[in-house]
Amino acid sequence: GQSLEQPSEVTAVEGAIVQINCTYQTSGFYGLSWYQQHDGGAPTFLSYNGLDGLEETGRFSSFLSRSDSYGYLLLQELQMKDSASYFCAVLPRRTGANNLFFGTGTRLTVIP
Amino acid sequence: NAGVTQTPKFRVLKTGQSMTLLCAQDMNHEYMYWYRQDPGMGLRLIHYSVGEGTTAKGEVPDGYNVSRLKKQNFLLGLESAAPSQTSVYFCASSYRGASGRVGGFFGPGTRLTVL
Numbered sequence: 001g002q003s004l005e006q007p008s009e010v011t012a013v014e015g016a017i018v019q020i021n022c023t024y025q026t027s028g029f030y031g032l033s034w035y036q037q038h039d040g041g042a043p044t045f046l047s048y049n050g051l052d053g054l055e056e057t058g059r060f061s062s063f064l065s066r067s068d069s070y071g072y073l074l075l076q077e078l079q080m081k082d083s084a085s086y087f088c089a090v091l092p093r094r095t096g097a098n099n100l101f102f103g104t105g106t107r108l109t110v111i112p
Numbered sequence: 113n114a115g116v117t118q119t120p121k122f123r124v125l126k127t128g129q130s131m132t133l134l135c136a137q138d139m140n141h142e143y144m145y146w147y148r149q150d151p152g153m154g155l156r157l158i159h160y161s162v163g164e165g166t167t168a169k170g171e172v173p174d175g176y177n178v179s180r181l182k183k184q185n186f187l188l189g190l191e192s193a194a195p196s197q198t199s200v201y202f203c204a205s206s207y208r209g210a211s212g213r214v215g216g217f218f219g220p221g222t223r224l225t226v227l
Contacts, residue, residue, distance in 0.1 A: 004154075042202060042218040043155065087154055099145070099170065100216055102154035
């Protein structure tokens with residue numbers, strides 16, 4: 001089976017850097033994804049790590065270490081609009097479709 | 113290009129009533145999914161489809177049925193609604209390629225309340 005653990009809430013100051021961690025237990029997976037969801041909105045895809053290491057996309061970076069069963073999302077130069085919930089998700093390595101398994105999410109609050 | 117659309121956006125049902133949630137995507141994606149999201153929780157997979165005419169169960173399939181008669185549409189049915197099915201339902205689609213970069217495209221959600 002799979003389990004993904006994230007902190008439930010994180011608060012950070014506008015302009016700062018924040019890291020949202022995701023630790024997982026899974027029998028095997030293709031990669032780790034991150035999604036952003038604003039209140040009342042739909043999840044939107046942010047990034048994907050298929051290999052260990054850092055992936056950078058603008059102000060957002062994501063990291064994966066399979067040996068440590070750990071990943072994180074790094075948000076730089078925080079803006080008020082970054083206040084949202086962030087979910088990590090794994091793509092389990094099994095026959096079938098791309099069935100993303102989601103963590104319970106981290107609610108990020110950016111304060112002035 | 114509308115992406116993923118869902119109908120309806122809101123619905124209130126009485127226990128025992130039935131309804132169908134409609135999902136449509138115009139990106140020619142092979143895979144489509146139905147998730148439910150409950151307060152303070154992540155998304156849980158109900159059913160999914162790897163192509164036209166095929167469906168499979170996800171993590172929480174009980175009480176739901178699905179059909180994928182056309183590639184662009186994925187329908188979620190509740191035959192006899194229960195209060196435990198009060199939730200926000202998201203449809204998603206994605207392209208094939210499990211070994212590469214995978215991104216799911218989500219619809220805006222359907223907020224369902226069962227009284």
